[in-house]
Amino acid sequence: MSDLREDVRAGFAAAYGREAEGVWSAPGRVNLIGEHTDYNEGFVLPFAIDRRTAVALALRDDGVLRVASAIADAPVEIPVAELAPERVSDWSAYPLGVAWALGRFGADLAAVPGADLYIDSDVPLGAGLSSSAAIESSVALALNDVWRLDLDRPALARVGRLAENEAVGAPTGIMDQSASLLGRRDAAVFLDCRSLESRVVGLGFAERGLEVLVIDTGVKHAHATGGYRDRREACERGAAALGVPALRDLTVDDLDRARSVLDEVTFRRVRHVVTEDQRVLDTVRALEDEGPEAIGELLDASHRSMRDDFEISVPELDLAVETAQASGAIGARMTGGGFGGAAIALVPADARSRVQVAVEGAFAEHGFAVPEIFAVVPSDGAVRDA
Numbered sequence: 001m002s003d004l005r006e007d008v009r010a011g012f013a014a015a016y017g018r019e020a021e022g023v024w025s026a027p028g029r030v031n032l033i034g035e036h037t038d039y040n041e042g043f044v045l046p047f048a049i050d051r052r053t054a055v056a057l058a059l060r061d062d063g064v065l066r067v068a069s070a071i072a073d074a075p076v077e078i079p080v081a082e083l084a085p086e087r088v089s090d091w092s093a094y095p096l097g098v099a100w101a102l103g104r105f106g107a108d109l110a111a112v113p114g115a116d117l118y119i120d121s122d123v124p125l126g127a128g129l130s131s132s133a134a135i136e137s138s139v140a141l142a143l144n145d146v147w148r149l150d151l152d153r154p155a156l157a158r159v160g161r162l163a164e165n166e167a168v169g170a171p172t173g174i175m176d177q178s179a180s181l182l183g184r185r186d187a188a189v190f191l192d193c194r195s196l197e198s199r200v201v202g203l204g205f206a207e208r209g210l211e212v213l214v215i216d217t218g219v220k221h222a223h224a225t226g227g228y229r230d231r232r233e234a235c236e237r238g239a240a241a242l243g244v245p246a247l248r249d250l251t252v253d254d255l256d257r258a259r260s261v262l263d264e265v266t267f268r269r270v271r272h273v274v275t276e277d278q279r280v281l282d283t284v285r286a287l288e289d290e291g292p293e294a295i296g297e298l299l300d301a302s303h304r305s306m307r308d309d310f311e312i313s314v315p316e317l318d319l320a321v322e323t324a325q326a327s328g329a330i331g332a333r334m335t336g337g338g339f340g341g342a343a344i345a346l347v348p349a350d351a352r353s354r355v356q357v358a359v360e361g362a363f364a365e366h367g368f369a370v371p372e373i374f375a376v377v378p379s380d381g382a383v384r385d386a
């Protein structure tokens with residue numbers, strides 16, 4: 001972290017020829033359990049990770065906002081008062097979209113001072129660790145401070161979502177921003193996607209010597225978008241046929257009735273969501289009552305449900321999960337939207353290299369591309385660093 005803080009200050013000085021007044025940072029996230037439950041108004045349990053996006057900032061007195069990033073060439077600038085979703089594009093839609101969205105949450109964009117922002121990150125982009133929420137949350141926290149808006153963190157999460165939905169144009173939920181803003185060291189964020197109420201749940205991984213390995217298969221499925229839309233529609237169809245506003249309103253006791261009402265495929269889609277909601281609740285209870293070793297079977301069951309009922313896994317993800325389970329993981333599952341991307345495995349620290357070697361060996365044997373495997377540590381959410 002200290003390196004990133006120094007890098008972002010140096011980047012700011014090089015880009016703008018003066019010193020930054022402050023540095024803020026926010027992490028990426030991993031979803032421990034609760035997949036495709038968010039848009040069904042159900043439960044998710046993500047945690048913030050030890051990869052962060054930092055923003056260095058200094059105010060300007062001319063009402064102009066400039067944003068620059070280590071991954072971009074030149075700063076992008078716009079008067080704060082002229083911010084609008086259709087006036088921002090490309091990567092700068094994330095930070096400038098956040099500034100615009102703050103206006104919807106009470107900032108007087110005609111009166112607030114301008115600012116220079118420089119952004120640097122060690123969250124890999126587009127790898128499913130939510131670099132998007134990290135950039136949104138760091139900028140939201142920074143501008144909330146220097147514009148003295150006094151918005152609380154749940155409100156800042158909604159600001160990030162509004163920016164991503166309206167300025168970037170991605171129809172995402174609020175899980176990622178919530179994890180990035182509300183995360184705590186060695187804890188997860190239990191989020192009710194209907195009420196948006198959240199609660200921090202201790203993981204206890206550190207005390208028990210457990211680690212979370214991310215196994216990035218590198219697979220990017222060409223039909224991911226179509227598959228996602230198809231699954232959403234199946235969920236909406238199922239809820240409508242069963243007479244509930246969202247699948248959140250069903251429990252496992254309703255599944256017998258669902259089976260008699262729905263066609264076979266829609267039934268399996270519904271069963272995934274309903275049982276996954278229950279697994280999130282069971283995971284929270286297991287963490288609180290029994291400790292982290294007790295969640296392994298729930299992670300495994302989540303994967304089977306996504307593989308067999310929701311049908312969003314791919315052979316690489318199945319192999320990663322099965323090999324991790326067979327070589328010492330307490331539990332493993334694919335994470336994220338599916339059709340590619342990453343799996344996670346909960347492993348005792350002393351089994352980490354055994355799992356890694358086994359997964360790499362299995363991938364080579366099957367002729368799959370070399371996966372990227374690294375540990376993530378549940379970490380604190382967004383903070384002012386300096």
Ligand code: ADP
Pocket residue numbers: 053069070071072090091092094119120121124125126127128129130131132133135
């Ligand atoms: P993910 O959230 O899984 O990393 P997304 O596609 O949602 O993937 O978000 C990645 C996009 O967010 C990048 O393509 C870029 O536009 C923007 N972004 C994220 N981090 C940065 C950064 N440090 N600097 C500039 N843009 C960033």
Ligand code: MG
Pocket residue numbers: 130131132133
């Ligand atoms: Mg994202």
